[in-house]
Amino acid sequence: MEKTYSYKGFEVSVKLESVRAVSSEFTYGPPVGYVAVVSICTEDPRRPVGAPIALVSEGNRVFDTVDDALATGLNAAKRVIDEKGAP
Template identity: 70%
Template sequence: MEKTDSYKGFEITVKLESVRAVSSEFTVGPPVGYVAVVSVCAADPKRPIGVPIRLVTEGNRVFGTVEDAFTAGFSAAQRVIDDRTGP
């Protein structure tokens, strides 16, 4: 899953990677959570700002819902942009 949005002239892309449980029988179960991969690009000309950031929750746990992962990803990107551009 992927979402893109703009913020202060930058483009934010958040991609989610599913994390699946693996049983002792080597079968893959349903997703148990998500890792958010966040990229920030200057909009014009389009060029990346730094490297993509992989986000998990405190305690190195995956996000439990798609909404939580997307929200955390966009919030982290906004902080990066705000630090870069100032208030």
């Protein structure tokens, strides 16, 4: 899943990567959580701002829900943009 947001002249993309359970009983189990991969680009012209950042929850754990992963990814991008200064 990937969601794109606009914030202060930047385009923020939050892509979720599913983390699946590992078991000898099955090949692919249900997702046990998500890692948020955040990319920031300028909107016009479209240029990347730094490298994509992979985020996990506190304690180096995956996010339990899609909503938590998306919200954390967007909030992290907003902090980066606010620290760098909007165009």
